[in-house]
Amino acid sequence: MIYHQHEVVIIGAGLAGSRAALEVSKVADCAVISKIFPSRSHSGAAQGGMGASLGNLDDDNWEFHMFDTVKGSDYLGDQDAAEILAKDAPEVIYELEHLGAPFSRTPEGKIAQRKFGGHTLNFGEKPALRACYSADYTGHVLLHTLFEQCIKHSVRFYSEFQMVHLIVKDNVCRGIVAWDICNGGLHVFRAKAVLFATGGYGRAYKITTNAHANTGDGLGMVLNAGLPLEDMEFVQFHPTGIYRNGILMTEGARGEGAYLLNKDGERFMKHYAPTLMELAPRDMVARAIQTEINEGRGCQSPEQKEQGIPGDFVHLDISHLGEAKLREVLPQIFDLARNFAGVDVAKEPTPIQPTAHYSMGGIPCTTDGRVISDHDNTIVRGLYAAGECACISVHGANRLGCNSTLDATLYGRRTGHTIARDVGDMIYEELPADGPDEAQKNLQWFFDADGRENVADIRSELQDTMMINCGIFREEKLLTEQLGIIKNLQDRFGKIGVKDKNQQFNTEVMEAMELGHLLNFSEVIVTGAVARQESRGAHARNDFTDRDDKNWLKHTLAYRENGDIRLDFKPVIITRFEPKERKY
Numbered sequence: 001m002i003y004h005q006h007e008v009v010i011i012g013a014g015l016a017g018s019r020a021a022l023e024v025s026k027v028a029d030c031a032v033i034s035k036i037f038p039s040r041s042h043s044g045a046a047q048g049g050m051g052a053s054l055g056n057l058d059d060d061n062w063e064f065h066m067f068d069t070v071k072g073s074d075y076l077g078d079q080d081a082a083e084i085l086a087k088d089a090p091e092v093i094y095e096l097e098h099l100g101a102p103f104s105r106t107p108e109g110k111i112a113q114r115k116f117g118g119h120t121l122n123f124g125e126k127p128a129l130r131a132c133y134s135a136d137y138t139g140h141v142l143l144h145t146l147f148e149q150c151i152k153h154s155v156r157f158y159s160e161f162q163m164v165h166l167i168v169k170d171n172v173c174r175g176i177v178a179w180d181i182c183n184g185g186l187h188v189f190r191a192k193a194v195l196f197a198t199g200g201y202g203r204a205y206k207i208t209t210n211a212h213a214n215t216g217d218g219l220g221m222v223l224n225a226g227l228p229l230e231d232m233e234f235v236q237f238h239p240t241g242i243y244r245n246g247i248l249m250t251e252g253a254r255g256e257g258a259y260l261l262n263k264d265g266e267r268f269m270k271h272y273a274p275t276l277m278e279l280a281p282r283d284m285v286a287r288a289i290q291t292e293i294n295e296g297r298g299c300q301s302p303e304q305k306e307q308g309i310p311g312d313f314v315h316l317d318i319s320h321l322g323e324a325k326l327r328e329v330l331p332q333i334f335d336l337a338r339n340f341a342g343v344d345v346a347k348e349p350t351p352i353q354p355t356a357h358y359s360m361g362g363i364p365c366t367t368d369g370r371v372i373s374d375h376d377n378t379i380v381r382g383l384y385a386a387g388e389c390a391c392i393s394v395h396g397a398n399r400l401g402c403n404s405t406l407d408a409t410l411y412g413r414r415t416g417h418t419i420a421r422d423v424g425d426m427i428y429e430e431l432p433a434d435g436p437d438e439a440q441k442n443l444q445w446f447f448d449a450d451g452r453e454n455v456a457d458i459r460s461e462l463q464d465t466m467m468i469n470c471g472i473f474r475e476e477k478l479l480t481e482q483l484g485i486i487k488n489l490q491d492r493f494g495k496i497g498v499k500d501k502n503q504q505f506n507t508e509v510m511e512a513m514e515l516g517h518l519l520n521f522s523e524v525i526v527t528g529a530v531a532r533q534e535s536r537g538a539h540a541r542n543d544f545t546d547r548d549d550k551n552w553l554k555h556t557l558a559y560r561e562n563g564d565i566r567l568d569f570k571p572v573i574i575t576r577f578e579p580k581e582r583k584y
């Protein structure tokens, strides 16, 4: 085992991790660990934009942005966190601009802004132009800008190091252990402060927009360390994934004017959200699409028509914008539709279906990024979280488009500030004798595994069944069934066989470890979904169709204890906007 020491260790090199690293590197020795090359982090796939009330093209202001975020969250978001997000957003955008991010421009040279779902002027009156973007490569340009800045500021990157173990004892974080993917071998990192910025977990579902690396490792390791996860039952389905493979067609397409059409060519959103239509929040649009499909108004493929099978997708039509405009504002969409759906978006509609996209829940933390261990907000000393793996909670039960690149960058920066402030007074805590040994024992288990079960089979079964039993619409019977399925898959996981015994680039072991995390936190998602007997945001129960503020206006905290999941709850912070009925 190789030992390292850095004052601050950040796990994850997406927008959250790299923005935090930039901040921390000003005052402390900072290392970033990433299981993939930093600029390949999923943040780089963000297409549509980043929200901020710059008001470059309308009379937007931060209060409208805060209100939309809270209403979009179905009032489960903590309003102190939403206020910080909305207020600080313009500063964060201008800072990125000054760091070199090439945003698209208005004819006068200001940062261009476009419409996005749930973003409105004057508390819901009409769509706002709030999304700052760089064509439809926004995440790509932001991530590269930040990566370059980190290099400039001498951040030490450990690329292709997969974190495998978090060392927390007596509510104090002491470091982490990572596996060197390239050369093999375990590396122990002692640190005064550890920041989790490990991103999302779309890979728990069969149809997803998420990269293969998005397996929620950080969430699994937090559970294993005896710490809780918050609001995991809220899983966002993006309305417009390419039919059958789930690859994202950005909401920016609808922001630029795309329609959603059912098999009769009807813009069905008028029945669900008459004011905002296609620009309603994602949970509502995804449910509307699924309802059209479930009620027989889905579009049919030629084979489905021939065999008399009902259609299971709808159409996204943006052809009316014309090729020149499309190539200017949505070039990636142009290519994705052509390559993955065989569609020319300038001439014909794209078949789409909802696709698992974003995790509202995650590691509970304060608005300063400090991880907490219970409903009294007890701080875990030395441990921080930011970005998609964190739950502050800004997005509550449903995140608005463009609020995640913002959340990751803004709270990455803010948490970086916190760590930079804290680190001077912190010490390197003693490593418990059994910490690294436990990591070594766990890793050895994978190398020794010689059972009959197959990792890919277990993963496929998890992804297929999560899609059916814990997807857009949920009910007790299917959720309970899913819990049984997960328990069974966990048993089978204990009997896997790993054939590749090599140390170098052993992707079989990597994937097996990732599957362990998927199975671990998926049980939390489903347990929370069974317990929450109401419909709120992305959590829609067929058997409890109303939102129930009396009993359920509260956050879920879930712990893994003695092999089972224990739930606890904590109150929602409401400062300015009392919960109201959500109409768009």
Ligand SMILES: Cc1cc2nc3c(=O)[nH]c(=O)nc-3n(C[C@H](O)[C@H](O)[C@H](O)COP(=O)(O)OP(=O)(O)OC[C@H]3O[C@@H](n4cnc5c(N)ncnc54)[C@H](O)[C@@H]3O)c2cc1C
Pocket: 011, 012, 013, 014, 015, 016, 017, 033, 034, 035, 036, 038, 041, 042, 043, 044, 045, 046, 047, 048, 049, 050, 051, 138, 139, 161, 162, 163, 164, 197, 198, 199, 200, 209, 210, 211, 213, 217, 218, 248, 250, 357, 358, 386, 387, 388, 389, 401, 402, 403, 404, 405, 406, 408
């Ligand atoms: C296709 C797509 C398009 C999107 N478009 C938009 C958009 O237009 N606007 C918007 O606001 N949001 C968008 N989102 C959401 C947004 O991009 C993400 O939520 C956000 O960028 C996440 O940033 P992050 O830094 O938290 O995580 P990520 O960028 O996912 O980075 C996670 C990091 O953690 C590392 N990591 C994970 N596990 C380990 C481990 N075990 N060991 C070591 N390292 C590990 C990875 O290597 C990676 O560097 C989109 C998401 C997707 C999937």
